[in-house]
Amino acid sequence: MNEIPHVQRSGLSHARLERLSRALEGYVERGEFAGVSALLYRHGALAYFDTSGWQDKKAQVPMQRNTIFRLGSMTKPLTNVAALTLVEEGKLRLFDPVDEWLPELGNRMVMRDPNGSPDDVYPSPRPITLHDLLTYRPGIGWGKSSLGSQLFALTAQPVADALQISNAESLTPDAWMARIREFPLVYEPGARWLYHISSDILGILLTRVTGKSLEEALRERVFEP
Incomplete structure (x- = not known):
């Protein structure tokens, strides 16, 4: 040591x-x-x-003290930290709906059976909140469901290349959110932890609230401080 x-x-x-x-x-x-x-x-x-x-x-x-590492999924907690700075500033509240900034997440339908038909749905009992996104429980994400392969195809570059997702869709952030809007929720908000997609949504939320690119928002709110 x-x-x-x-x-x-x-x-x-x-x-x-x-x-x-x-x-x-x-x-x-x-x-x-x-x-x-x-x-x-x-x-x-x-x-x-x-x-x-x-x-x-x-x-x-x-290996040395100043060795530089490429960050993989550790960008997820960094994005969460940046989002929490918006809570500190009063621009967002943990348990308020995020519909104002992410209208694509408003008025959602929920699948009755996660492995069943995406057409067999019912209205979500409540809206998606920032807390749901921070805890990976907005009701949609990676995991076993009949929507699994379609959601996996929405993985952005360069992660899609690293995971060898051959059918990955190349979309702008707004177009990506529009695609998310097309799917029902797999579970009710807050009901189940599902991986990955919440962080993508949080990244877009950061850009919309701050009016800056994700790179700029993370640099100003996390890396420089």
């Missing part, structure tokens, strides 16, 4: 942190990852940092 001067007063067990380091090494030794890095802060102080393996295995460049 890389020695951290704050570790003794952080309240964390040095012996158990060494177990964490051994666990990191195990991922590399088993070939599950080329390299890994872990950092812990506690009470505002750096309490632990360690690396194992390579940032470039072929070139034998070791």
Whole structure:
């Protein structure tokens, strides 16, 4: 384990942190990852940092403190954080409907059977809220349902290429929301956790509320601060 001067007063067990380091090494030794890095802060102080393996295995460049990682699904919590800044500013409220900014999500119908016909539906008992989007429970998303393949085809680039989705639709954000509007909800809002699509919707919500691109909104609200 890389020695951290704050570790003794952080309240964390040095012996158990060494177990964490051994666990990191195990991922590399088993070939599950080329390299890994872990950092812990506690009470505002750096309490632990360690690396194992390579940032470039072929070139034998070791993992370092300043190694740059490509973010995958970690963009999801970043988008959530940016959305919560809008709550802090009073521009959005957690449990209010998002119809004002996302009219495509208004007046939704819900499938009676998630694996049944998308035409067998009933009116949603309530609107979709920001809280539903933040907790991945708007009623639509990746998961087992008769709409699964069609929703999967709405995966945006470059994720669609990474997942080798051959029939992915290339759409502008507004056109993508229009496509989402065409589908009924698989579950009632708040009833079931479903992966991925909520973050795409949140990204579009950010652009509409701020009037800026998603890149600009994330930079100003998360990365620069």
